[in-house]
Amino acid sequence: MDVLAEQVRPRLRIADKRRHARVPVALLGRYMLPDRQEYPCQTVNISPGGALVTAPVQGRIGDRVIAYLEHLGRVEGEITRLVDRGFAFTIAATPRKRDKLASQLTWLANRHALGLPEDRRHERIIPRELLVEMRLENGRTATVRLIDVSLSGAGVAIEVKPPLGSAITLGRTACKVVRHFQGGIAVEFALPLSPDRFDESIVL
Numbered sequence: 001m002d003v004l005a006e007q008v009r010p011r012l013r014i015a016d017k018r019r020h021a022r023v024p025v026a027l028l029g030r031y032m033l034p035d036r037q038e039y040p041c042q043t044v045n046i047s048p049g050g051a052l053v054t055a056p057v058q059g060r061i062g063d064r065v066i067a068y069l070e071h072l073g074r075v076e077g078e079i080t081r082l083v084d085r086g087f088a089f090t091i092a093a094t095p096r097k098r099d100k101l102a103s104q105l106t107w108l109a110n111r112h113a114l115g116l117p118e119d120r121r122h123e124r125i126i127p128r129e130l131l132v133e134m135r136l137e138n139g140r141t142a143t144v145r146l147i148d149v150s151l152s153g154a155g156v157a158i159e160v161k162p163p164l165g166s167a168i169t170l171g172r173t174a175c176k177v178v179r180h181f182q183g184g185i186a187v188e189f190a191l192p193l194s195p196d197r198f199d200e201s202i203v204l
Helices: 002-017 095-114
Strands: 028-032 038-047 052-054 065-068 073-084 086-090 132-136 142-149 153-157 167-170 175-179 184-189
Touching: 028 142, 038 065, 038 142, 052 065, 052 073, 153 175
Parallel strands: none
Antiparallel strands: 028 038, 028 065, 038 052, 052 086, 065 073, 073 086, 132 142, 132 167, 142 153, 153 184, 167 175, 175 184
């Protein structure tokens, strides 16, 4: 009986890992590893229990990950597997949070299957040119790194954060600081970007 139990237990573990269906959906976001640096990422697939992402910095198996994904918000867990140009991580969540994630992922999967249009107010891209000059109200300048860009604003990785409400310029684009987060700021553009030039080659 003990031998049978030992044979069954690994299969139960595999079944437990697979009880959440993975949704093949590309969501842009950013993530933070134990070094407290933020990096851009994009999901390859995701379930309420875990995600596979493409990412510029992989971390190590067992590292804690905090990620902010479009449509889903904050998720966190541990790296379980390293892959080419990314990694897989578990999502640690309460049963209530998992139910909410399942509902959100079902909506995202159905929207994709039905060919519904994206809400461009929430669409974010990761530009090819990440470094940009930031000019403060007092005229001081610094080179900063873009995390992502939408038609209405951007995420910027920066250690010394300008006060909320500050007017700054990124490249040639006038902005206002609207939010602080760990490792950076969110800015809102004074004028929305033109959809005609909204792609990875965009230069602010």
